[in-house]
Amino acid sequence: MKVLVPVKRVIDYNVKARVKADQTGVDLANVKMSMNPFCEIAVEEAVRLKEKGVATEVVIVSIGPAQAQETIRTALAMGGDRGVLIQADADLEPLAVAKLLKAVAEDEKADLVLMGKQAIDGDNNAVGQMLSALLGWPQATFASKVEVEGGKATVTREVDGGLQVLEVALPAVITADLRLNEPRYASLPNIMKAKKKEIATKTTGDYSVDVAPRLTVVKVTEPAKRSAGIKVEDAAQLVAKLKTEAGVL
Amino acid sequence: MAVLVVADNDNAHLRDTTHKTVTAALAVSGDVDVLVMGEGAKAVADAAAKIDGVRKVLLAESADLGHGVAEVQAATVEGLMGGYDAVLIPATSGGKNYAPRIAAHLDVAPISEIVEVVDADTFVRPIYAGNALETIKSSDAKKVITVRPTAFKAAGEGGSASVESATAGTANGARFVSEEMVKSDRPELTAAKIVVSGGRAMGSAEEFQAVIEPLADKLGAAVGASRAAVDAGYAPNDYQVGQTGKVVAPSLYIAIGISGAIQHLAGMKDSKVIVAINKDADAPIFQVADYGIVGDYKTVVPELMAALG
Numbered sequence: 001m002k003v004l005v006p007v008k009r010v011i012d013y014n015v016k017a018r019v020k021a022d023q024t025g026v027d028l029a030n031v032k033m034s035m036n037p038f039c040e041i042a043v044e045e046a047v048r049l050k051e052k053g054v055a056t057e058v059v060i061v062s063i064g065p066a067q068a069q070e071t072i073r074t075a076l077a078m079g080g081d082r083g084v085l086i087q088a089d090a091d092l093e094p095l096a097v098a099k100l101l102k103a104v105a106e107d108e109k110a111d112l113v114l115m116g117k118q119a120i121d122g123d124n125n126a127v128g129q130m131l132s133a134l135l136g137w138p139q140a141t142f143a144s145k146v147e148v149e150g151g152k153a154t155v156t157r158e159v160d161g162g163l164q165v166l167e168v169a170l171p172a173v174i175t176a177d178l179r180l181n182e183p184r185y186a187s188l189p190n191i192m193k194a195k196k197k198e199i200a201t202k203t204t205g206d207y208s209v210d211v212a213p214r215l216t217v218v219k220v221t222e223p224a225k226r227s228a229g230i231k232v233e234d235a236a237q238l239v240a241k242l243k244t245e246a247g248v249l
Numbered sequence: 250m251a252v253l254v255v256a257d258n259d260n261a262h263l264r265d266t267t268h269k270t271v272t273a274a275l276a277v278s279g280d281v282d283v284l285v286m287g288e289g290a291k292a293v294a295d296a297a298a299k300i301d302g303v304r305k306v307l308l309a310e311s312a313d314l315g316h317g318v319a320e321v322q323a324a325t326v327e328g329l330m331g332g333y334d335a336v337l338i339p340a341t342s343g344g345k346n347y348a349p350r351i352a353a354h355l356d357v358a359p360i361s362e363i364v365e366v367v368d369a370d371t372f373v374r375p376i377y378a379g380n381a382l383e384t385i386k387s388s389d390a391k392k393v394i395t396v397r398p399t400a401f402k403a404a405g406e407g408g409s410a411s412v413e414s415a416t417a418g419t420a421n422g423a424r425f426v427s428e429e430m431v432k433s434d435r436p437e438l439t440a441a442k443i444v445v446s447g448g449r450a451m452g453s454a455e456e457f458q459a460v461i462e463p464l465a466d467k468l469g470a471a472v473g474a475s476r477a478a479v480d481a482g483y484a485p486n487d488y489q490v491g492q493t494g495k496v497v498a499p500s501l502y503i504a505i506g507i508s509g510a511i512q513h514l515a516g517m518k519d520s521k522v523i524v525a526i527n528k529d530a531d532a533p534i535f536q537v538a539d540y541g542i543v544g545d546y547k548t549v550v551p552e553l554m555a556a557l558g
Binding site: 124 | 259316317318319320323341342343345346347348349350352353354356357358359360361362371374375376377378379380381382383384385386387388389421422423424425426427428429430431437439443468476486487492493495500501511518521522523524535536537538539540541542543549552553555556557
């Protein structure tokens with residue numbers, strides 16, 4: 001079984017995004033970039049499937065600038081077998097990304113696409129669902145447990161108010177939620193080995209896919225800042241303030 | 250131009266996230282219809298018919314719709330989109346699950362989790378966990394929009410729209426196996442007027458239950474938790490407030506033993522009044538709190554319980 005894992009290079013999880021003064025976007029110059037945390041979880045899950053003997057090959061794909069190759073290398077160091085980089089200089093919208101991934105999933109004849117539920121830059125939470133719709137494969141999003149057996153996957157999903165279990169026939173698209181697993185750190189020998197693994201480089205033009213944007217960014221602004229309030233001495237004073245001043249009790 | 254709102258419901262009850270989404274929809278168009286998808290959900294449709302400003306309610310029912318199977322939900326909405334220029338869906342885990350599928354099939358860009366309607370084509374949405382707000386203009390003829398409910402006021406009730414039946418879609422998709430819902434008498438986290446949240450300082454699940462839950466029950470509040478507390482196993486997953494959990498905006502948010510990581514603030518900073526109780530006077534949570542008490546929760550919370558009477 002071949003597993004395709006799309007990964008995205010994004011601003012590091014621990015870095016606070018700063019809006020550019022000219023309101024055209026978020027300042028990414030000289031900012032630490034890393035693999036999107038949800039993508040990391042998806043890579044880990046795919047590698048575990050391979051270690052269990054369920055998956056035979058784990059292919060990593062990333063769409064982005066030339067540096068996205070580093071993100072692919074990270075995934076290869078975690079245990080991915082080979083990579084595909086689709087170079088795109090502009091940040092593509094989810095619809096375009098889903099169309100490109102559809103082409104890759106079909107080229108690769110993947111049996112399963114395992115990917116993060118959302119990227120922490122655009123926060124769209126859309127590509128997995130769109131890819132499933134375009135491929136006509138069933139979807140199981142926000143997975144906290146995945147079991148693959150006999151041509152199907154049983155997926156436990158995190159939903160509002162509890163958990164839901166779905167069964168999807170393969171090929172399928174599964175998106176990872178935070179608690180699916182704890183991704184490993186790549187060991188030094190595996191990092192060295194990953195340097196020799198193959199990464200095929202393509203451009204968006206290699207696929208006959210319309211990647212033109214549908215949305216125009218009018219501006220990007222900073223949210224209104226909350227200012228710090230006051231410190232109160234004790235619980236009695238707090239309750240009094242909440243009742244009289246704030247009027248919320 | 251008419252727009253469609255998809256109701257958030259559990260087959261028996263209409264959630265007020267629907268009323269909030271109707272408010273967003275009315276900013277796009279005066280002609281707003283509501284689609285209720287479920288099974289045995291007539292009561293939900295009748296409740297939706299009472300929302301102010303709703304023209305009519307459509308009710309589509311099937312077993313798969315009752316279980317929230319995304320492929321079937323999307324197919325149902327797609328079957329109706331000939332008559333609408335936009336569909337607005339509450340950005341709950343259920344809404345986010347199927348909305349992008351509709352956009353893919355219509356070949357349009359999904360517009361995720363809007364917090365403001367500027368005009369019928371232009372919307373504001375948070376990016377980078379709410380550290381930036383993006384104003385985007387869509388060039389697509391039809392729009393698929395998810396709405397962050399906490400950003401909009403709930404539409405009132407006093408209407409009497411008609412209820413018509415609509416065709417449930419069919420699709421080859423996932424098969425529903427089972428679900429396990431957490432049973433609680435407390436209000437739902439995203440709809441509660443007061444939320445009491447605990448953080449890693451609790452130290453154990455027993456302590457979390459002994460400290461946070463009685464205070465929440467005294468206030469009639471929902472219980473929340475920071476990601477650190479959830480990851481440590483002190484509180485269940487669905488308590489998590491934050492970028493990777495639920496976004497809440499209650500009238501009163503009480504954060505106990507929560508330091509205030511960026512990812513947590515993203516989920517609660519739109520609350521009307523924020524109270525922080527933390528023994529570290531430099532904890533970032535105090536930078537967003539209206540009222541702070543620097544002290545050990547072990548002494549402050551019992552005092553608070555006593556002061557509340």
